[in-house]
Structures are given as C-alpha cells and as structure tokens.
Amino acid sequence: MSTALNVQTDELPALLAEGLDARWQSFLQRCSEPQAQWYQEFTQSEARPKLLLAIAASPIFLDYCQRFPQALIDLQQQGLLDAPLSAGELTEQLAAECDACSNADELAKTLRQFRYRHWLRLVWRDLNRLCDMVATTAELSALADVCVQQALAFLHRELCREWGEPQSADGRSQQLSVIAMGKLGAGELNLSSDIDLIFSYPEAGSTAGGPRSVDNQEFFIRLGQRLIKALDARTADGFVFRVDMRLRPYGQSGPLVVSFDAMEEYYQDQGRDWERYALIKARCIAGDEAANQRLMASLRPFTYRRYLDFSAIESLRDMKAMIQREVARRSLHNNIKLGAGGIREIEFIAQCFQLIRGGQEISLQQRPLRIILDELRDMELLPAPVVDELQAANVFLRNAEHAIQAWRDEQTQQLPDAPAPQAALALSMGYDSWEAFTAALAEHRQRVDEHFANIIAAPEEEGSTDRAAIQRWEVLLNDPDADSLTEELQAAGYNDAAEVARRLLALLTGAGVQRMQGSARERLDDFLPLLLEQVQEAEDSGRAFLRLIPLIEAVLRRTAYLVLLMENPAALGRLVRLCDASPWVSRQLAAHPVLLDELLDASSLYSVPDKDGLRSELRQRLLRIPEDDLEAQMEALRYFRLAHVLRVAASEITGSLPLMKVSDYLTFIAETVMEFVVDIAWQNLVEKHGTPCGDDPRRHFVILAYGKMGGIELGYGSDLDLVFVHDVPAGVVSDGERPLDGTMFYTRLGQRIIHILTAQTRLGQLYEVDMRLRPSGNSGLLVSSFSAFRDYQRGQAWTWEHQALVRARVVAGDPVLAEKFTELRADVLGSERDLAKLREDVLSMRDKMRQHLLPSGGEKNHEFDIKQGLGGIVDIEFMVQYAVLAWSHQHPPLHYHTDNIRILESLQQEGLIPEADARALIEAYIAFRSQSHRASLQEQKGQLSGEALAEERGAVRRIWQQIFDEQ
The missing domain is CATH 3.30.460.10 (Beta Polymerase, domain 2)
Known part of the structure; x- marks a missing residue:
C-alpha cells in the first residue's frame, strides 16, 4: 500500500506542500496497521481537501494525531468530526x-x-x-x-x-x-x-x-x-x-x-x-x-454604578493612554491583539460604554463583545457604520488569531515572520497570497484604530509655533558654522551661546548623526529647530539645551522618540522645563528615553497616586506578562519604579508635591515594588520546589527595612537596608518535585529577591541593596529564623544595632510574622538600660562616624555637610535613637513609630523635651532634608557654605549638649 499523499499543485501552495509527504509517511509508520489503513483511505475520500488544509495550516494538528492516532478515527466514525x-x-x-x-x-x-x-x-x-x-x-x-x-x-x-x-x-x-x-x-x-x-x-x-x-x-x-x-x-x-x-x-x-x-x-x-x-x-x-x-x-x-458613571472617564482615559504607550514602547505593530487597531482596542471601545452606562442600561451588562456592539448600535451610542466595521474587524482578527494559534497551538497573537506560517495564515484566511492578506488586515486595523482614537479622546492642547523663527533655525542648521550659530543663539537670548554652538556643531558633525540616513535624519532635522525655539522659554536656555544634548544623542537610533515630542508640543515643553530645573532628571531621561512617554500626560506627570493606586497600576502591568517570564517582569518593575520616581521629581520641581511628601512617595514606590518582588520570587520558587508551608496559606517570611526606607525617608538615589526573616518550623521540607528543607528554601527566596532587585537589565537596577544590618552582618545567614533574630537582638546585638532597630519596620511579607516582629521590636527597644553605658556607646559611635566621614573631625573646607556635619541630620537621628533606647521602658509611645519627626513629636507629647526644642529639631530636620533633596536633583554633594542654616544648626547643637550633658 502506498503511503504517499501525492499533493497536487492545485491542492496546496507549493510552500506548504513541501515536505508534507515525508511528514505524512513518518506519521503512518507510527500508527498501527489498521490505523494506517484507515488514514490512507481517508486521504482518498471526499474529506481529502479538508485533511490537506488541516495538516498544512497546522503542523501541530498532525503531531497531535501522531500522539493520539485513534482520536481522529473515532471522531469521524462517530460522526463528530464535522459536527x-x-x-x-x-x-x-x-x-x-x-x-x-x-x-x-x-x-x-x-x-x-x-x-x-x-x-x-x-x-x-x-x-x-x-x-x-x-x-x-x-x-x-x-x-x-x-x-x-x-x-x-x-x-x-x-x-x-x-x-x-x-x-x-x-x-x-x-x-x-x-x-x-x-x-x-x-x-x-x-x-x-x-x-x-x-x-x-x-x-x-x-x-x-x-x-x-x-x-x-x-x-x-x-x-x-x-x-x-x-x-x-x-x-x-x-x-x-x-x-x-x-x-x-x-x-x-x-x-x-x-x-x-x-x-x-x-x-x-x-x-x-x-x-x-x-x-x-x-x-x-x-x-x-x-x-x-x-x-x-x-x-x-x-x-456597574447605579448612575451614569462619568467619573470613570478619567480612569478609562488613563487606561487608554497606557494601552497606547504600551503599543509604542513594545513595538507591537505585528501583534493583532495588543497592537494598534487590534482586538484589545475593539474590546476597550465596548467596555468603556459598559462601565459608564451599564448601571442604568441593563442590556449593557452582558459579556459577549458582539452582543454589546449590537446594543451600542441599537441604543444609538455608536453609529451603525462604525459598529459594522468593528464587528467585521473583530471577526477577521479573531479568525486570524485562531489561524496563528493553530500553527503550533501556542498562545500568541503575533503575525508570523517566516514564509511557511505566513502562507498557512493566508490560506486559512482565504487569500491567495500573504500580501493580499496583510492588505486586508491593514484596512481593518486602520478602521479600528480610528474609532479607538475617537473614544473618550482627551481635549486637544492648544499651542502656537512661530513658523518664521522655525524656518530661520532650519536654514541656519542646514549649513551651520560656529560664528553664525553663536550670533543667532545670542540674539535668541541663549546664555553661554558660544558653548551651546560648539556642542550643537559637535552633535551635527559627530559620527552618530553622520551615520543617520533617510527618515531618521529627516526627523532630527525637523526636531532641532523646534527644540531651539522651545528652549528659549527656559529659565536658563543655554543650560537647558546643554542638558538636552545627551538625550538627543541617546535617541539617534530611536528617532521615534523625536516624533513623539514633535507630535506633542506640550510634552516637549515639559521636557525643557524639567531638564532646565534638574540635571538629575535630564540624566535619567538620557539613560532611559522610554520615560519620555511619561511626559505626554500632564495630569499623571505632575501627580503621584497613593499607595493603593501604585499597587493597582503595578498589578495591571504585571498581569499582562506571563508568570514564567521573569525577564519581562523585571523590566516592568524597573519601568514602574523609574516612571514614578520621575513623577515625584516633576511634582517636586513644579511645587505640586510638598517637600516633606517627596520621601513619603519615594518610600511608597519602594514598598510597592518590594511587595511584588516577593510575590514574583515566591511564585518562581514554589513552581520549582513546592511550598514549605503545606496547606498553610501563610508564607512565614518578611522583609525588614532599616535606615531611610525604614524611617520613610528615601531619597532619589537611596539604597535599601534590608533584613530577611522567616519563622517556618525546623525540619520542614517543601512539597514540590524537587523539595528543599525550610532553611534552604528561604535562603533561595532571599537570593532570588536580591537578584530581582539588583540585576542589571536594560533599564538598570531596581535598587541597590545593603544586607549588612542582618544579625552578624556579612558573616551571618542571608535569611534569619525569627528565633535566631530574637535571640540575637536580646543577647548579642550591639548598641548601634539597637539604634538601627529604632528605624526598622516590616515592608513586605506575612502579616502574622510582621506582628511578631513588631512585638519583639517593642520589647527590645522598651528594655531598661544603663543610661551611662548607653550614653557612652552612642557618643562613641557618633564620634567614629564623624572621624571616618569627616576626617578633620568637623567641617571640611569651611563647608557644612548636611548629613554628617556638626548639628546636622545624623546628630538629630542619634538624639532620637538615644531617647528611644533610654526612655521607652517608661514611655512606650516612643517606639511606636520609625520616622524621626513622629518620634520627636512623641518626645514632646510625653514631656521629655520642651515643645520649643521639639519644634526646633523638627524644623531643622525638615530644612536639612529639603536641602538634601534639592542637592540630589541638582546632582550636587550635600554640602553648604559654612554659614548656611546657622540658626538650625545652632539649635541642634544646643539640644545635643542638653541631652548628652556635654560641656
């Protein structure tokens, strides 16, 4: 019996017929003799065209037949194959x-x-x-x-x-x-x-x-x-x-x-x-x-709200903007679900109306997309021609999605880039060629994208451009020379015009620009005149332009970002303003141009969500990523952190965020990231090794934050002082295929968390991490058991470690263990101490820090170091820590909080320091931290002139002497 298919030229395209006969013969050799006989007869029946299409357009179809050779036979014999x-x-x-x-x-x-x-x-x-x-x-x-x-x-x-x-x-x-x-x-x-x-x-x-x-x-x-x-x-x-x-x-x-x-x-x-x-x-x-x-x-x-919920419009607009940014950022053009004009945009159109009107219109509380679109037409909420186009596009796109997935039974909506699956997709969709199919696809997607753009469209921003001035810059840049550029820049009011001209010429004659061709070079030529005109609005135009040059150099190979700024003049204006105000912001944008997306929406750029909002946004981002794609999850975490820190900086620069709220939000961002990092690391480890907790839903693990994060005082460049603790019982073993004992499981968990936080990816690190505050420092276990941590704190910890504990708190993990830590911290901090010994230890540690970090023992070069200088931030922190350790056993409210300001308020409320002194320390602390934030944004060291903040420093030193009774 012949096992050949003998595919004819009129049955399948040559590209799909190639090799099909060999695969068919290999399949038959794996069948039993009766099965092989049935399949050969099937190829000669009236079902032959259907079979050829199925196995040509879906190689996995034949693979599954090979895995389950009786399945197709049973389906056909039972009359179910076509039914x-x-x-x-x-x-x-x-x-x-x-x-x-x-x-x-x-x-x-x-x-x-x-x-x-x-x-x-x-x-x-x-x-x-x-x-x-x-x-x-x-x-x-x-x-x-x-x-x-x-x-x-x-x-x-x-x-x-x-x-x-x-x-x-x-x-x-x-x-x-x-x-x-x-x-x-x-x-x-x-x-x-x-x-x-x-x-x-x-x-x-x-x-x-x-x-x-x-x-x-x-x-x-x-x-x-x-x-x-x-x-x-x-x-x-x-x-x-x-x-x-x-x-x-x-x-x-x-x-x-x-x-x-x-x-x-x-x-x-x-x-x-x-x-x-x-x-x-x-x-x-x-x-x-x-x-x-x-x-x-x-x-x-x-x-569904009971009323017309127009309050949802803004959040829907945010979702829409997020979709559009994701399409641009991830280059999703070839994705028929997520790309522009894809399935997701059709769904979004329908669901906007459902959220806004579903509470009053019960007919909009249905689930199938096609039914909702028909309802929108019948209710005259969308014109009938628009609904017809959306319905047709949805059928076309979903059919194409099925044909793409039929190729290998993989969850993808990406158009194939190889000839064979392209031919299969075109054939499945009824087209003679790939070109004919993609032309039809483009028409559907264009219509969908137009309708998507019209849904809850944001108000258009008005702007005016001096066209004559733009043309002058264009003519000048067409054949630039240093003298002409300098003269024009001076006339336009640029500071440091000669240096700006020199750097601009260096850019234009540099290798990066010289290698640019075609549309990329045209985009740069169109962009620079607009930028030169816009920068004139800056407070210091020369400074602003010089800060923007590294960003331009960074996007020479990704000129889509230039288009983004040209298409959105308001975003270009925000870019100039922020870079003029802060070299830190300009450096962040040059290092990560993807953050330019954040400049598109002023309402989000200059506002920061609360912690619940941060959690919700990050959760949405991660839901769109497969659970097993750790690399994509890490990039999403990094983008989220960079974007929100940029928002905090923008809000601080524009004055919409009070200075003392800056650290709060920077800390909230870190806490939110930490919560999801633990989730990702946990899921990754459990998938491989099972859970050490059995049926217990608790994770028995917490992350303690010390230092600035513990004190809710993170700055823009702060690292994270962390300690990991677990309380799983001894002898526990995880229940997966590759079990680990409890200690090793939590050690691996800690290692995975550190990897996610510190690994260098395209978007850099999430955070630098310092683990030296764990029991026994670098020589100690990466993850301590709670009992070992408790014993260490009660019997072995140095005074400086108890000082550090003042600012320690749980930032992620198991609530039950978090409560146990809170109780332990209260117990340790509330222990009665020998005040003379405590005073000696605190003063000795402060003196060591000052000698190490300020070698002269005081100020350097007649400057005041905001953090370590006499009467500076650390002096206030040491007074607070001493007070908590000295007096908490009689005044428990002192150890309720981890941030210095609320502890200072507790000291005043408990009558331990006068109200005037508490207020003086709080105002000094706020002044110092404000200067520190400004220095970070200006990328300056935290040092001021010797006369700066003299009154605040004097108050700190006076109160220091009172508390420690120094003469």
Missing part, C-alpha cells in the same frame, strides 16, 4: 469518562485526551470554515467549562473522602465557586488561550464526616490547588488549560480562595477601576448555582 457539540453533549461525554477514573492521575490523563480530541475537531472545523468564529469560541469556552466542572466534581469527592464534607455553621453543604474571567468569562475563548479563574466559597465553617476536620478555607484552598494541577500541569499527555489566578483579590499575594463576604468586602473597600473593567466579563462556571447567583449579585454594584 457541532453542545455543552450538554460535551458534559455527557466527559462525565462518563471521568466516572471510570479511580484516582487523580487517571483523571489527568482523561482530561488531557479529551481536550486534545476536541481540539482536533475544533481546528478541523475552524480551518475548513465548517463553523463561524462565534461558534468556534463558544465551543472552546464550553470545552473549558466542562473540563473545569468535571475535574472539580471528581476532586471534590476525593477530598471529601480524606477530610469530610465542608459545611456552613448551620450544617449546609458548601461547594467551591469558580469564576471565569476574560475570554472564558465572555464565552469567547480562543484556540490556545489560558483561562483566568477566581475561586470563592460561600461561608465559614468546617468539614464533617471524614477522618479529620479542617476549616472550609483550608479545604477549598487544597481543592483549588488540586484543580489547578489537574488542568495546568504538563504531563506525558500534555496539559488541559493553562490556569492564571492573578485576577483574584490581592493578586498573587492574596489567598487562593476567599469567602463570598471577604470577596465582596475587598471589591467594595479596595477594588480599583481596572478590576471593575475585568469583572465585566466575570461568569461563574462551577459551584452551587444558587450560591453563584448570590455571589455575582453581590459584585454587580461594584462593577
């Missing part, structure tokens, strides 16, 4: 197969074979256009629903045998509610999508009727873990669906499962606008139906 299947029919099939399973391993095998069998059927139907896009996505969603439901039912029964049945306090049975989000929630799942889930359960209680009793949350956390493993884990049979749990309350740092009440409380008290946006598509797919209806009803008031 649609309802959710009920899928449920009936899978339920019967799961009932035959005796354990979780058999369940996993059954689920995977079921998934691949129906994946083959759906790809067959989709590529051959035996069904439309809506039917494909609906069946894929039904397939996911059924797999979740049947796996959950089997695992629930299995866990009940081990732990008993979960019940409420009054004895009613409980089930796990599974909420599908995103594409699955809307019933619009694609061929290779992961599934976004949230788990919840109705009420607190405990299990009954089993060998042991546990509380309901512990039961459902274990059940949720088993469900994820049953669906997500890769085995010899593949996987069922990748599961993403990051949309749950508190994200990765939150418990895997929460009660209905806890979920409702979270969204009402802490839910953010983007979470409203996400909940639009939420749908319960498993659990008790009545309970599920109750849960969704409780969440509806958060998702």
Whole structure:
C-alpha cells in the first residue's frame, strides 16, 4: 500500500506542500496497521481537501494525531468530526469518562485526551470554515467549562473522602465557586488561550464526616490547588488549560480562595477601576448555582454604578493612554491583539460604554463583545457604520488569531515572520497570497484604530509655533558654522551661546548623526529647530539645551522618540522645563528615553497616586506578562519604579508635591515594588520546589527595612537596608518535585529577591541593596529564623544595632510574622538600660562616624555637610535613637513609630523635651532634608557654605549638649 499523499499543485501552495509527504509517511509508520489503513483511505475520500488544509495550516494538528492516532478515527466514525457539540453533549461525554477514573492521575490523563480530541475537531472545523468564529469560541469556552466542572466534581469527592464534607455553621453543604474571567468569562475563548479563574466559597465553617476536620478555607484552598494541577500541569499527555489566578483579590499575594463576604468586602473597600473593567466579563462556571447567583449579585454594584458613571472617564482615559504607550514602547505593530487597531482596542471601545452606562442600561451588562456592539448600535451610542466595521474587524482578527494559534497551538497573537506560517495564515484566511492578506488586515486595523482614537479622546492642547523663527533655525542648521550659530543663539537670548554652538556643531558633525540616513535624519532635522525655539522659554536656555544634548544623542537610533515630542508640543515643553530645573532628571531621561512617554500626560506627570493606586497600576502591568517570564517582569518593575520616581521629581520641581511628601512617595514606590518582588520570587520558587508551608496559606517570611526606607525617608538615589526573616518550623521540607528543607528554601527566596532587585537589565537596577544590618552582618545567614533574630537582638546585638532597630519596620511579607516582629521590636527597644553605658556607646559611635566621614573631625573646607556635619541630620537621628533606647521602658509611645519627626513629636507629647526644642529639631530636620533633596536633583554633594542654616544648626547643637550633658 502506498503511503504517499501525492499533493497536487492545485491542492496546496507549493510552500506548504513541501515536505508534507515525508511528514505524512513518518506519521503512518507510527500508527498501527489498521490505523494506517484507515488514514490512507481517508486521504482518498471526499474529506481529502479538508485533511490537506488541516495538516498544512497546522503542523501541530498532525503531531497531535501522531500522539493520539485513534482520536481522529473515532471522531469521524462517530460522526463528530464535522459536527457541532453542545455543552450538554460535551458534559455527557466527559462525565462518563471521568466516572471510570479511580484516582487523580487517571483523571489527568482523561482530561488531557479529551481536550486534545476536541481540539482536533475544533481546528478541523475552524480551518475548513465548517463553523463561524462565534461558534468556534463558544465551543472552546464550553470545552473549558466542562473540563473545569468535571475535574472539580471528581476532586471534590476525593477530598471529601480524606477530610469530610465542608459545611456552613448551620450544617449546609458548601461547594467551591469558580469564576471565569476574560475570554472564558465572555464565552469567547480562543484556540490556545489560558483561562483566568477566581475561586470563592460561600461561608465559614468546617468539614464533617471524614477522618479529620479542617476549616472550609483550608479545604477549598487544597481543592483549588488540586484543580489547578489537574488542568495546568504538563504531563506525558500534555496539559488541559493553562490556569492564571492573578485576577483574584490581592493578586498573587492574596489567598487562593476567599469567602463570598471577604470577596465582596475587598471589591467594595479596595477594588480599583481596572478590576471593575475585568469583572465585566466575570461568569461563574462551577459551584452551587444558587450560591453563584448570590455571589455575582453581590459584585454587580461594584462593577456597574447605579448612575451614569462619568467619573470613570478619567480612569478609562488613563487606561487608554497606557494601552497606547504600551503599543509604542513594545513595538507591537505585528501583534493583532495588543497592537494598534487590534482586538484589545475593539474590546476597550465596548467596555468603556459598559462601565459608564451599564448601571442604568441593563442590556449593557452582558459579556459577549458582539452582543454589546449590537446594543451600542441599537441604543444609538455608536453609529451603525462604525459598529459594522468593528464587528467585521473583530471577526477577521479573531479568525486570524485562531489561524496563528493553530500553527503550533501556542498562545500568541503575533503575525508570523517566516514564509511557511505566513502562507498557512493566508490560506486559512482565504487569500491567495500573504500580501493580499496583510492588505486586508491593514484596512481593518486602520478602521479600528480610528474609532479607538475617537473614544473618550482627551481635549486637544492648544499651542502656537512661530513658523518664521522655525524656518530661520532650519536654514541656519542646514549649513551651520560656529560664528553664525553663536550670533543667532545670542540674539535668541541663549546664555553661554558660544558653548551651546560648539556642542550643537559637535552633535551635527559627530559620527552618530553622520551615520543617520533617510527618515531618521529627516526627523532630527525637523526636531532641532523646534527644540531651539522651545528652549528659549527656559529659565536658563543655554543650560537647558546643554542638558538636552545627551538625550538627543541617546535617541539617534530611536528617532521615534523625536516624533513623539514633535507630535506633542506640550510634552516637549515639559521636557525643557524639567531638564532646565534638574540635571538629575535630564540624566535619567538620557539613560532611559522610554520615560519620555511619561511626559505626554500632564495630569499623571505632575501627580503621584497613593499607595493603593501604585499597587493597582503595578498589578495591571504585571498581569499582562506571563508568570514564567521573569525577564519581562523585571523590566516592568524597573519601568514602574523609574516612571514614578520621575513623577515625584516633576511634582517636586513644579511645587505640586510638598517637600516633606517627596520621601513619603519615594518610600511608597519602594514598598510597592518590594511587595511584588516577593510575590514574583515566591511564585518562581514554589513552581520549582513546592511550598514549605503545606496547606498553610501563610508564607512565614518578611522583609525588614532599616535606615531611610525604614524611617520613610528615601531619597532619589537611596539604597535599601534590608533584613530577611522567616519563622517556618525546623525540619520542614517543601512539597514540590524537587523539595528543599525550610532553611534552604528561604535562603533561595532571599537570593532570588536580591537578584530581582539588583540585576542589571536594560533599564538598570531596581535598587541597590545593603544586607549588612542582618544579625552578624556579612558573616551571618542571608535569611534569619525569627528565633535566631530574637535571640540575637536580646543577647548579642550591639548598641548601634539597637539604634538601627529604632528605624526598622516590616515592608513586605506575612502579616502574622510582621506582628511578631513588631512585638519583639517593642520589647527590645522598651528594655531598661544603663543610661551611662548607653550614653557612652552612642557618643562613641557618633564620634567614629564623624572621624571616618569627616576626617578633620568637623567641617571640611569651611563647608557644612548636611548629613554628617556638626548639628546636622545624623546628630538629630542619634538624639532620637538615644531617647528611644533610654526612655521607652517608661514611655512606650516612643517606639511606636520609625520616622524621626513622629518620634520627636512623641518626645514632646510625653514631656521629655520642651515643645520649643521639639519644634526646633523638627524644623531643622525638615530644612536639612529639603536641602538634601534639592542637592540630589541638582546632582550636587550635600554640602553648604559654612554659614548656611546657622540658626538650625545652632539649635541642634544646643539640644545635643542638653541631652548628652556635654560641656
């Protein structure tokens, strides 16, 4: 029997036919003889064109046939290959197969074979256009629903045998509610999508009727873990669906499962606008139906306001701007989901109306995109031609998405760049060539992008340009010489015109500019006249232009940034103002031009969100990144930190952020980053080694911040003084495939955290980290057990280490362990001490610091060092630390806080220092720190003239003498 396909030239494009015969013969050799006979006969049947299209446009289709050679045979013989299947029919099939399973391993095998069998059927139907896009996505969603439901039912029964049945306090049975989000929630799942889930359960209680009793949350956390493993884990049979749990309350740092009440409380008290946006598509797919209806009803008031919610417009505008910046920053042109004119923009258009009007218009509270678009047309909220174009584009883009994913069953929306998958995509979409397909794609995307641009468009900024002046600069720069440039710059009011002319000529004649060609050089030629004209508005035009030259040099190969500034004159004006005010800002922008995106929106540039807002924004960024892409997560963390520190600097420069709030926000940024770094490091380690905590949802780990971060006083360039502590019991071993004992697990966790913080990437380090304040310093363990940390603080720590403890606090990690640390800190700081010995130790340490950092023992070059100088910042800090250690045993409020100002206020309130002295120290401290911030932005050392701040320094020295009784 011949095993050749003998593909004819009129059956497939030559590029796709090439090598297909060899692959087919290799496949048949791996089949049994009856199977090979069936497939050969199938190639000669009327199904031949469909088979050729399937295996040519989807190489993975043939791979899966090879893995499960009987699957296609069974589907065809049962009449299912060309047929649609309802959710009920899928449920009936899978339920019967799961009932035959005796354990979780058999369940996993059954689920995977079921998934691949129906994946083959759906790809067959989709590529051959035996069904439309809506039917494909609906069946894929039904397939996911059924797999979740049947796996959950089997695992629930299995866990009940081990732990008993979960019940409420009054004895009613409980089930796990599974909420599908995103594409699955809307019933619009694609061929290779992961599934976004949230788990919840109705009420607190405990299990009954089993060998042991546990509380309901512990039961459902274990059940949720088993469900994820049953669906997500890769085995010899593949996987069922990748599961993403990051949309749950508190994200990765939150418990895997929460009660209905806890979920409702979270969204009402802490839910953010983007979470409203996400909940639009939420749908319960498993659990008790009545309970599920109750849960969704409780969440509806958060998702849909009862009134026309125009307050959402600004946050939607921010989301839209974030989408546009991401497209520009990540060069997503070839991504048909995330790129301009892609699927995400269509979804955003619909969901804007849902958030704003869904509370009053119940018909807008539906999930499927196509239905919402029709509703918007019927309600005359969008013109009918616009809806028609969006609907057509959505069908086209989703079909293209399926064809892209059918190639290798990978979750991607990126257009292929190799000839073979390009040919397959064009063929699947019904086009004779790649060029014809991309032309049609471009038309759809252009229409979508135009409609997207018109949704909640920001008010246009007015601006005027002196065209004649621009032309003068253009003529001058066309053939520049030093004398002419200097003369024109002087006439335009530039300071230091000769130096500006020299640097400008050096730029234009330098190798970087000389290598520029075509549109890149044209962009530079268009940009420089605009810049020269704009810089005239600066306070010191020469200084501003010189500070901008490194930025121009940095973007010579990325002139899209010049276009960004030319297209947004207001952003160019902000750039000039900030660089004129601060060399630190100009250096940051030159080092990281991607931050120019932040100049586009004045409302965000000159305002900083509170800590909840910071968490929400960073969480949104990280949700768009696969959990296993550590490099992308690290870049997202770095961009977030750089962008928000830039916002703080811009707000300080413009005066919209009070000086004493600067450190607060810089600290909030670091704390937010730290929380997510712990999440990422934890998830990364647990994936490899399992959790050392078993069923305990606690992580038993905290990060302590000392120094400036502990005292909520971070500056622009501050490093982080950190200590890691865990309290997992001795002898514990993690429960993964590669188990680690508890000590090694937490050591690895600490190492991973430090790596994420300090690794040099394209955007630099997150933070410099100093771990020397841990017990025994550099010779001590990287991560201390709580008991060892406690014993060290009580029995071995030096006085200076207790001084450091004054400014120590938990900034990330387990709340229970954080409370234990707070109690220990209070106990240590509140211990009664020998005051004479304490005074001697503090004065000795201060003298050592001054001798080391100010070698003359005082001031250098008749200058005042803001930090270390006599009467400076450190003197105030030492007085505060001495006071806390000396008097906390009688005055506990002294150790409640870690920042110096509130401790000084406590000293006054406790009657330990006069109000006038407390006020003098606070005002001096504020003055010193303000000068320190200004010095950072000007990239200057923290030194002032010997006469500066004389009154404040005198007050500090006077009070120092009073406290330490120095003569």
